[in-house]
Amino acid sequence: MDLKTLTYLVVGASFVLYIAIAIWAKAASTGEFYVAGKGVHPVLNGMATGADWMSAASFISMAGLIAFLGYGGSVYLMGWTGGYVLLAMLLAPYLRKYGKFTVPEFIGDRYYSSAARIVAVVCLIFISFTYVAGQMRGVGIVFARFLEVDLLTGLIIGMGIVFVYAVLGGMKGVTYTQVAQYCVLILAYTVPAVFIAFQLTGNPIPQLAFGSTVVEGKAGGGAYMLDALNKIVQDLGFLEYTAGGKSMIDIFAITAALMVGTAGLPHVIVRFFTVPNVKDARSSAGWALVFIALLYTVAPAVGAMARYNLTTTIQTGEVGSKDGNLAIADVPEWMTRWQATGLIDWEDKNGDGHIQYYNDKNAAMQAKAEAFGWKGNELHVDRDIMVLANPEIAKLPNWVIALVAAGGIAAALSTAAGLLLVISSSVSHDLLKGVMLPDMSEKAELMAGRIGAAVAIGIAGYLGYNPPGFVAQVVAFAFGLAASSLFPAIIMGIFSKKINREGAIAGMLTGLVFTMGYILYFKGVFITPMAENIPANWLFGISPEGIGFIGMILNFVVAFAVSRVTNEPPAHIQHLVEDIRTPRGAGIAHDH
Known part of the structure; x- marks a missing residue:
């Protein structure tokens, strides 16, 4: 069976499964729509949290960043994983004990202020829409390649699927859908990694293959994987793969922002409201960490193997030599297929019929290239394609490639659904019911939540079509916004009796405005020649x-x-603050 047909079958079957689960688990009350009726088993909740957590940034983009950044990409692994531990230990049990539906509801009650609740909603909407832009871009990339449609069509299809199971099923439907999506995405990530690890090193365990020797007959055969990769990329003028490409202060700041941003992400926090009691909240946090680790420990190996496979595909002879480059006439089929998406392309600048792939910003490589008659780097690769393209580069069976497509879509859609529900619940429960229309009936509130989710899907689709960067970069911005706005308000609300409403509101607005302004200045609409995104212009050298x-x-x-x-x-x-922190009655949720 050809790849396109097989992909349609596998991806289509996964969609049927997700929609069937959403119909089966249709929310019949606001409690089921917002927090799945607080009846989800901790193991299932851990799995759903893993799917919610491992978004398109984790599945599609993180290993792609590691592939090109090498050691510098480790900040994403450290920040996101460490942040989950921080969330599980410092926030989740206390918020579950408090027993409310949403983060803004907690902030509004703790800081005895509707204004604080509204500010929290504003922060949450900025965070969620920034985050969901990355997920929708991931959806578009997967559809554009594997269903052979343009990016806009892919986004529309993805929006339609999310609409059905998020708007209809609410949190109850999304939770059980995410359990299925976790199973799909973890298989889709690890199966090709096992194949490729065995191909390159003879060791089928990716985590161990990462430190094993390359098999004879491959480039760098007999050398350790990372040593071989270091030599290959350095011969092309790129930074040594195991060397850091960022300053220490920037690495620290990014890691810290990702960690505390993780602990402030509303769509992850709300998962701990869906279990029956505090004990189950702690248990589901532990299970989620196990399920997350299954992917995160494989990601460094996937990134390294993807970079190795890409480079050795383009370098058909001696790396960095005059005649060692791939002839355009011999371009493999996978490159032609991806070229149609616009996410990989090449240009024969010197007319020699070959593709020169090297770092044309490196002075030593520039001199060498000029001697060869090269006119600059001729290959351009979007980092976000590396995980999806890697099985094709490695010539794996079509069923594995189709499985990766289904996994990429599952990762993006699972997080998108969780984010969209957080947005809709903030509008319907926190703004309408909590502030503007306190006498609204449960039926009207449920309808408002569904309308809010539908509107949010439309905005998310637009942002996915016009994102400000790579998937993982866009998601990193969302984490930064969460770190600077919601996290301090939540942590102070739990552990400090002295922070009042005026302080919380001023702090949230200061953090949000400063961080959003900085990101927009360097990445958004206010770019000027003096504000180019280079370290010399960054505050304290922080990106x-x-x-x-x-x-x-x-x-x-x-x-x-x-x-x-x-x-x-x-x-x-x-x-109230003392009561939230008191361990008495552990295992029982206390509503206030």
């Missing part, structure tokens, strides 16, 4: 991906300063 760390510090400082010069929180609020 837009890491600036959320500074925004978080500003949030804390402003919140504490304003709280000191304004009235203390009321006594009942201070007792």
Whole structure:
């Protein structure tokens, strides 16, 4: 069976499964729509959290960034994994004990203010839409390649699927759909990794193959995988794969922003409201970490193997030599298929009929290239295609390639659905029901939530069609916004009795405005010649991906300063904070 037909069958079967689950688990009440009726088993919730967590950024883009950044890409692994631990230990059990539906509801109650609740909703919407832009781009990339449609058509198809199971099923439908999506995406990620690891090193375990020797007959055969890759990329003028490409302060800031941003992500936090009690919240956090680790420990190997396969495909002879490059007439079929998407392309600048792939910004390589008569690098590869293209580059069976397509779509759609539900619940539950129309009936609130989700899907599709960067970069911006706005308000709300509403509101707005402004200045519509995205122009040398760390510090400082010069929180609020942290009655959710 040809690849296109097989892909349609595999991806179509996964869609039928997701929609069937959504219909089976249709939300019949606001409790089921927002938090799945608080009845999800901790193992299933851990699996659903894993799917919610491992978005298109994890599945599609993270290994692609590691492939090209090498050691520098480790910040994403450290930040996202460490952040989940932070969330599980510092926030999840306490928020579950509090027992409300949403993060803005907690902030509104804790800071005894509708204004604080509204500010939290605004922060949440900025975070969620920034995040969902990356997911929808991932959906478009997968459809554009494997269903052979243009990016816009792919986005429309993806939006339609999300509409059915997010709008109809609510959190209950999304939770059980995400369990199925986790199974699909983890198989889709690990199966090709096992194949390729065995091909390159003879070791089928990717985590071990990463440190094994390359088999004889391959480029660098007999050398350790990373040593072989280092030599190959350095011979082309690229930075050594195992060397860091970022400053220490930027690595620290990005890692910290990703960690605390993770702990402030509303669509992940809300997962801990879906279990019956506090004990199950802790248990599901542990299970989620296990399920997340299955992919995150494989990602470095996938990135390294993808970079190796791509480079050795283009270098048919001695790496970096005059005659060692792939002839355009011999371009493999996988490159032609991906070229149609516009995500990989080449240009014969010197007219020699070959593709020169090298770092034309490296001075030593420039001199060497000029001696060969080369006119600059001729290959351009979008980093986001590396995981999806790797099985094709390695010439794996068509069923494996089709499985990867289904996994990429599952990863993007699972997180997109969770984010869209968070947006809709913020509008319907926190703004309409909580502030504007407190007497709204449950039926009307449920309808408002579904309408909000539908509108959010449309906006998400537009942002996915016009994203400000690579999937993982866009997602990193969302984490920075979460780190600088919601995380400090939540953590202070749990562990400090002295932070009042004025301090919380001032802190959230300061962190959000500063971080969003910085990102837009360097990555958005306000780009000027003086604001080019280069380290020399960054504040303290910190990139837009890491600036959320500074925004978080500003949030804390402003919140504490304003709280000191304004009235203390009321006594009942201070007792509430003490009660949230008290371990008595562990295993029982206390509603206030």
